[in-house]
Amino acid sequence: MKLEVRIERTSAPKVHPPETDLGFGRHFTDHMLLVDFHDGAWSDARVVPYGPLSLDPAAAVLHYGQAMFEGAKAIRGDDGAVRLFRLQRHCERLAQGAPRLCMPSPDPAMLAHAITELVKVEEAWVPRARNTALYIRPTLIATEPFLGVRPANQYLLYVILSPVGSYYGGDTLKPVRIWVETQQTRAAKGGLGAVKAGANYASSLQAAMRAKKDGYDQVLWLDGAKHEMLEEVGTMNLFLVLGDELVTPALGDTILSGVTRDSIITLAKARGIKVTERPLSLAExxxxxxxxxxxxxxxxxxxxxxxxxxxxxxxxxxxxxxxxVGPIGQSFYDELTAIQRGARRDEHGWLTAL
Ligand SMILES: Cc1ncc(COP(=O)(O)O)c(C=O)c1O
Known part of the structure; x- marks a missing residue:
């Protein structure tokens, strides 16, 4: 399914920020993509000048938190070409997660197509410096003005883009210090942990802030029932090298099925590394x-x-x-980023050209 994307260009393009000072999620491009959902159907996909949204104060998202998002990247390669990394997979994750919040699922192919049209309009915003990218943030919110507690029947799917700098300020990875959180919980069994719901991030903020105040970078999340099993680290999936084995917690309804996680598992298996997805306890x-x-x-x-x-x-x-910084983690970083910038063969079909 392809939804026609109408394009309305801005008459006031912004000055691009210097690539040496992009940071993460601080700058936004000239346009955004909007798609409405009402009367049971998606309609009016449009790329319009970036700007504030107009929402009724009674919009359901503002009260009962029907909101979820995605995070993907477009990367400019060494050859100057822009490639999207596993965009279809990110769109599928959004579509798979939406029903958990009683929200409508966009067709992943339709969404990937519409996002590609947006990135084409903003091609000049994809930064050139090594390890920079254009971060893609699709967001789905309930817009129906109604205060009864039930799923809304009107939604807005919008996509904004942010040029982002090198996460580490260069090629060298910087290790993080982690507080193992045994009081608070990111996600509980039967809850929203496997979905990229805004609510998961709200519930994680307090422990993360406390850990930061105590000098740690992020927290390691344990299971919500007994705080014994390892789940995620900050807003990332967790990997451990145990002996000569790469181990990651098995997915369940408290862990987000990370696209990077899946990519690393695939690369590890291709290298002949033993990879195991299983429950991992703190005691182990x-x-x-x-x-x-x-x-x-x-x-x-x-x-x-x-x-x-x-x-x-x-x-x-x-x-x-x-x-x-361990050699295995570093090697996956090097391999994945080389694939993303077109410097290594894309054997798994993860990249799409603009
Ligand atoms: C809670 C959480 N876990 C894991 C990840 C990693 O997922 P991905 O590799 O798809 O970015 C993210 C997002 O980056 C996240 O927010």
């Missing part, structure tokens, strides 16, 4: 650390690609992991 990690079996810990996500963990700290122990 403590033991593996004590015995020297815990070689590396890293997070995976669209923004950082790979984020090495140098320390895991609980109320009663501090575990120093390897030398900070």
């Amino acid at each position: 990690i403590v033991e593996a650390h004590a015995s020297g079996k815990l070689k590396e810990v890293f997070g995976s996500g669209t923004a950082a690609v790979v984020s090495p963990v140098s320390e895991l700290v609980t109320a009663d122990r501090r575990m120093i992991v390897g030398d900070g």
